[in-house]
Amino acid sequence: MKVLIIEDEIALLEDIKKYLEEENMIIETASEFQQAMYKISDYDYDCIVVDINLPHGSGFDIIRELKVQKAKAGIIIISARNSLDDKLKGLNTGADDYLVKPFNLSELNARINSIIRRRFLEGNNLTTFHEIRIDYTAKTVSINDRQVVLTHKEFDLLVYFIANKNKVLSQLAIVEHLWADEIELVDSYAFLYTHIRNLRKKIQDAGCPKYLKSIYGIGYKWEDQ
Amino acid sequence: MKLLSIINRYYLVSLLLFFILAGFMLFYVFSFYLNEENDEQLNSERIHLVNKMQSLESLDTTSTHLFKNIFVKEVSPESQMKPVVFDSLMYDDVEKVTVPFRVIRFSAQTKKANYVVTMNVAKLETGDIINSIFLSLILIFGLLCIILYFSNLYLNKKVWSPFLETITTIKALNINDRNTSFKFTPTHIEEFSELNQSLQKMIERIESDYIRMKEFSENAAHELQTPLSIIRSKLESLLQSKNLNNEDAQLINQALESTVRLSKLNHSLLLLTKIENRQFEQKQKVSFSSVFDKYIELYNENILESGIEIKLNLHEEFIFEINPILTDLLISNLLSNAIKHNARNGEVVINIENDRFKIINTGENPNCSTELLFNRFKKGNNSPDHLGLGLALVKEIVETSGLQISYTFENDRHLIVIKRAD
Numbered sequence: 001m002k003v004l005i006i007e008d009e010i011a012l013l014e015d016i017k018k019y020l021e022e023e024n025m026i027i028e029t030a031s032e033f034q035q036a037m038y039k040i041s042d043y044d045y046d047c048i049v050v051d052i053n054l055p056h057g058s059g060f061d062i063i064r065e066l067k068v069q070k071a072k073a074g075i076i077i078i079s080a081r082n083s084l085d086d087k088l089k090g091l092n093t094g095a096d097d098y099l100v101k102p103f104n105l106s107e108l109n110a111r112i113n114s115i116i117r118r119r120f121l122e123g124n125n126l127t128t129f130h131e132i133r134i135d136y137t138a139k140t141v142s143i144n145d146r147q148v149v150l151t152h153k154e155f156d157l158l159v160y161f162i163a164n165k166n167k168v169l170s171q172l173a174i175v176e177h178l179w180a181d182e183i184e185l186v187d188s189y190a191f192l193y194t195h196i197r198n199l200r201k202k203i204q205d206a207g208c209p210k211y212l213k214s215i216y217g218i219g220y221k222w223e224d225q
Numbered sequence: 226m227k228l229l230s231i232i233n234r235y236y237l238v239s240l241l242l243f244f245i246l247a248g249f250m251l252f253y254v255f256s257f258y259l260n261e262e263n264d265e266q267l268n269s270e271r272i273h274l275v276n277k278m279q280s281l282e283s284l285d286t287t288s289t290h291l292f293k294n295i296f297v298k299e300v301s302p303e304s305q306m307k308p309v310v311f312d313s314l315m316y317d318d319v320e321k322v323t324v325p326f327r328v329i330r331f332s333a334q335t336k337k338a339n340y341v342v343t344m345n346v347a348k349l350e351t352g353d354i355i356n357s358i359f360l361s362l363i364l365i366f367g368l369l370c371i372i373l374y375f376s377n378l379y380l381n382k383k384v385w386s387p388f389l390e391t392i393t394t395i396k397a398l399n400i401n402d403r404n405t406s407f408k409f410t411p412t413h414i415e416e417f418s419e420l421n422q423s424l425q426k427m428i429e430r431i432e433s434d435y436i437r438m439k440e441f442s443e444n445a446a447h448e449l450q451t452p453l454s455i456i457r458s459k460l461e462s463l464l465q466s467k468n469l470n471n472e473d474a475q476l477i478n479q480a481l482e483s484t485v486r487l488s489k490l491n492h493s494l495l496l497l498t499k500i501e502n503r504q505f506e507q508k509q510k511v512s513f514s515s516v517f518d519k520y521i522e523l524y525n526e527n528i529l530e531s532g533i534e535i536k537l538n539l540h541e542e543f544i545f546e547i548n549p550i551l552t553d554l555l556i557s558n559l560l561s562n563a564i565k566h567n568a569r570n571g572e573v574v575i576n577i578e579n580d581r582f583k584i585i586n587t588g589e590n591p592n593c594s595t596e597l598l599f600n601r602f603k604k605g606n607n608s609p610d611h612l613g614l615g616l617a618l619v620k621e622i623v624e625t626s627g628l629q630i631s632y633t634f635e636n637d638r639h640l641i642v643i644k645r646a647d
Binding site: 009011012015016018019022053080081082083084101102103104105106152153167168170172173176179191194215216217218219 | 446447450451453454455456457458459461462464465471474475478481482484485488492499526527530550
């Protein structure tokens, strides 16, 4: 997977690059408008992550240029602006997703994965992780060729964990991912714990090793043994 | 009270004082000239009489009473007296009252005898003078009032009209709406023209300050997010570090959680500022029941998980003209509050009537006045996970949208009523 990150904050850019490279993505970066325009006209990407406020230009112009070029790349806007107007404008210009800063790197990773899947793997929208097979279109999971029935939240969790394998995921990051558009409950960590316990039980009952590790006081980690 | 009425009031009071003073002055001036006139008359008659008497032998003093106002008395030839003039009161037989007289007394000689002559002339009664002055002043005063009244009507219409127009223009002014151009009607009256110019300048300055402030708060919030993003991504990267013991990792995680809280706080404050600045002006008719339906569905999973039962009783549709973004914020905040601060397996009841809706939910006692909970950063039971801005946001929305809110806690139930403002 080849991803272009356009972000003017070098410190942030480096972290994103490092995180995604560990997920076996090929990362190109651009930190200003002109550089970004060169890169999008010279290479093809699977996904482009673009900041709206850039030196010497706007991320919207880059998205428009991509649309002119009929690029196949999925587009994710990352912006500190979180008003509905900004989001609508971004999505109307042709972006596939809009992520408000500050965000979790694991969240960005999950969204990039999701967009690339939707864009390029249509019809055969599957991921395998050892004995686990996820069918995104049908929203089903089978382990050792036997179907495991998961709830909507459990499915979401599994996809998120596998996308961010070998990463320490804080409870907060997982809660934000799982209940992004919904309300924060007083004891959301307790609800999260319930979901994780159920998910863990289901996949271990189906014969998986203990991939999902708890990290005391922090959160969870999906380990690829 | 209108400016003109106040001016008139002062006019009338000062006129009244003036008229009283004028009355006194008129009285004394009149009296003085009347006396003068009387004295002249008496003197000329005296001279006439003295001359006449010098040609006579003697006077028949008994017949002098023919003249009502002349008394003659024979005295010894030695007693000469200079004419004296004085005021006196005498009884009038006809009118049966004492009336004032001006009297002259002098000695006059015939060829043979010496006499003292007293001559008087009736004075105009003081009461009569006062009455006539009073009457004429009243008439003048009344006339003035009438003139004042009509001139006010005219002034109000002509002279004050530019001022009234200026007020209308200012009233219609909305700093937020850059499209409504405010233009004062030009006027020939110097003061008003100056007023309009100063107002124009002031409004322009306010407008530019307002825009700058808006930009500042937006930029401040926006610029804060960037360093926050960097802190967050650095902490997250650090959390992935292989050679990190669990204690350190927990410290990092706590810092990470605080960063998230900080950026949420920042977003909420920015939103509050935007609502306060009335940046959500576009209104449309919204049915609250459909907004509730939307959010109940969205929160369905949370609701199921918390074991809370939600009942929506639609007695009548409540349709209200309001900004749709604010409506969403309002309902989602109220509903999430009702779910968040509820008891396990509690309930939320929503009643919608034609001009109000009520949200009743079970939950703990807030342990402080419910009014206080509308203040920013005020939290009931001090739950540290919440920003304490939810109800402040709700109140701000309600107040800028022409609604009213009340919040009470009774019988272990929170009751929030939102209704059309009176």
